[in-house]
Amino acid sequence: MTNGVNGTKVVGLGHYQPSKVLTNEDLAKMVDTNDEWIVSRVGIKERRIAEDETVADMATAAAEKALAASGLTAADIDYVIVATCTALDRTPNVASRVAAGLGIDAPAAIDINTACSGFPHAVATADHAIRAGAATNAIVVGVERLSDFTDWTDRSTCVLFGDGAGAVVLTATAPGEEPGVGPVVWGSVPEMSDAVRILGDHPYINQNGQSVFRWATTTLAPLARKAAESAGVKIEDVAAVVFHQANLRIIEGIAKRLGADNAVIARDIVESGNTSAASVPLALSKMVARGEIPSGAPVLLFAFGGGLTYAGQIIRCP
Amino acid sequence: MTRDEIREGLAEILEEVAGVNPDDAAEDKSFTDDLDVDSLSMVEVVVAAEERFDVKIPDDEVQNLKTVGDAVSFIEKAGK
Numbered sequence: 261m262t263n264g265v266n267g268t269k270v271v272g273l274g275h276y277q278p279s280k281v282l283t284n285e286d287l288a289k290m291v292d293t294n295d296e297w298i299v300s301r302v303g304i305k306e307r308r309i310a311e312d313e314t315v316a317d318m319a320t321a322a323a324e325k326a327l328a329a330s331g332l333t334a335a336d337i338d339y340v341i342v343a344t345c346t347a348l349d350r351t352p353n354v355a356s357r358v359a360a361g362l363g364i365d366a367p368a369a370i371d372i373n374t375a376c377s378g379f380p381h382a383v384a385t386a387d388h389a390i391r392a393g394a395a396t397n398a399i400v401v402g403v404e405r406l407s408d409f410t411d412w413t414d415r416s417t418c419v420l421f422g423d424g425a426g427a428v429v430l431t432a433t434a435p436g437e438e439p440g441v442g443p444v445v446w447g448s449v450p451e452m453s454d455a456v457r458i459l460g461d462h463p464y465i466n467q468n469g470q471s472v473f474r475w476a477t478t479t480l481a482p483l484a485r486k487a488a489e490s491a492g493v494k495i496e497d498v499a500a501v502v503f504h505q506a507n508l509r510i511i512e513g514i515a516k517r518l519g520a521d522n523a524v525i526a527r528d529i530v531e532s533g534n535t536s537a538a539s540v541p542l543a544l545s546k547m548v549a550r551g552e553i554p555s556g557a558p559v560l561l562f563a564f565g566g567g568l569t570y571a572g573q574i575i576r577c578p
Numbered sequence: 579m580t581r582d583e584i585r586e587g588l589a590e591i592l593e594e595v596a597g598v599n600p601d602d603a604a605e606d607k608s609f610t611d612d613l614d615v616d617s618l619s620m621v622e623v624v625v626a627a628e629e630r631f632d633v634k635i636p637d638d639e640v641q642n643l644k645t646v647g648d649a650v651s652f653i654e655k656a657g658k
Contacts, residue, residue, distance in 0.1 A: 301616060471637050474621045509618055 265432040267439025268387045268398075270577050271332065272429040274325025275545035276318045277308040277532065284419070291415035298419045303508020307422030307533030309407045315347050316357035319403040322425035322541070323358050329578075330429035332397055334364045337429075339395035341370045341386050343378025343402045343537040345458065345566065346409055358401060368395060375456060376504050376565020377446075378402055378537030379426070380572050383561070384444035386430050387573075401427040402537040411464040420507075421465065422533030426541025428575075442491025442558075442574030445483055449475065449568040456566035476506070476564055477513035484518055484562040484572055491558070491574035498523045498574075499557035500547060504564055505529035505539035520560065524552055536565065548577050579657060581605075584631065584650045591626045592646075595619055605647030613646075623649075633657050 283306045284295035298304055310318065319342055327334065342354040355369035368389070374381045379402035386398035403425035412418050433439055452475065456467040484503075488495050498520045503511050505528050515525050528543035535542055540563050547553050555578055562572030589603035596619045602612070609615040615623065620643075624635045627649065633656035635643075643649045 301618065468637075470617055470621050470640060473618050474625060474637065477622070478625055507618075513622070 265391050265393065267433040267437070267441065268390045268430045269433050269437075269440025270428045270575055271431050272326045272328070272330025273427070273541070273545040273548050273577065274322045274327070274329055275424065275426040275542045276321035276325070277424040277542070278310045278313055278318070280309045280311050281306050282309045287419055290412060291418060293415045293419055301509075302420060303527075303530055304419065304533050305530050308424055310405050310423040313405075313423070315344055315403050315405045316354050316361070318405065318423065318425035319344070319354050319401045319427070320358045320361035322403065322427040323399045323401050324362055326427040326429050327362065327399065330431070332429060332431070334362050336397045337364045337399055338367045339386060339389055339398035340364060340367045341372065341382045341398060341400050343372050343374065343382040344404055345373045345375045345378070345536060346405045347371065348408065354401075354403065358399070374565070374569040374571070375567060376506065376534070376536045376539065377563040377567070377569040377571050379540040380444065380561050380563050381446060381569070383428070383430070383441060383575065384446065384571060384573060387441045387444075390430060390432050396432060398430045399427060400430060401425060402539070402541045404536040404538045406465060406534070406536055409458050409463055409465050414464070417465060420534050422535045424532060424535045424538045424542050426538055426543075426545045428541060440576040442487065442493070444571055444573045445487040445490060446571035448570070452568045455568055472568070473507070473510060475568065476510045477517070480562065480564055480570060481514050481517035483570060484514065484560060487562060487572040488558070488560050488574055493558045493574050495519050496522055497558060498560045500524045500526065500553045500559045502526040502540050502544045502547070502559060502561050504562070505532065505543055506534050506565070523560070539563070544577070553577055579631070579654070581650050581654060584653050585646060587630055588623075588627060588646060588649055591623055591630065595622045595626060603646050605645065605650060607646050608644055609646070610644070627653060631657055
């Protein structure tokens, strides 16, 4: 049996960043570091740090903007999925709080945790739910408040991370319309589960930087290319590439091997730092808002992180 | 392949990856202290060296490669 839905599309995007800016100069007053060192190692100039905003506040703010941009209303939404690894409460989940905050009545409300790769996982899961007939319109959020899990005395990690949220609204394509969300390429490397961690008995984010750098720059480009090809998009026709914003040198390393030579490459890390599951939708929403992505053009999302996990797909933005 | 040939290959990689002057890449030079190769550039050097010399240099081994000579010795042994 089929419900006649053969694809989904993005109809609205939104993002939220705290107003508090933490620059490299600010960090140099807190730990032994400097702007030149941080920029040359990871490419970050500044990041946003949450003050009063909770994870749910930021997720709700981004979701509200995406919903407003979509032309739909809260009454149309029946599925809310939030990717995060920094929710402080075990229950209620963040998705329930977003639904309550926006006045969405009786949606399926789900959080997922695949750390930094969460957003493309969540987009895929929402796409699947709509195509299966289990939902009609979904809000998909990536949100993170990593500042709660950052050791502000550790100069090797505290320069890397930031807080924020990004969201999209997904809806079914009309009959005969080309899908706006491509097939997901996803997977994990369980034997490297120790490489990125926020452990219960030591709740600060930590990672084996060299191992992650090597894994990301040597293995992910073919997987990202596969995500484009499986949507029927030639890599040279990709208009924009939004990798997880982990490190500018990883982004440039993967981009060099990817071959998306005509694409704009997202570099939001420079002004936002690594915001884990928020980084892809945050960078994407900002690029769309700035008019850097033509309507309907293929955009390649690809994220990777703790687990290790990875996921990516082609999407098209309004 | 002789030690000199390996060292010359490494010098080319170091120049491309980290902008090191090939004349500076002598066996006694420390990657970090003398040649200013940071930890991520070191990974790029290792990955390029694996491809060029057809050897495997595991993550755990990278931290033991302090000098150009250490890397030459490892590649020399691993290539046999």
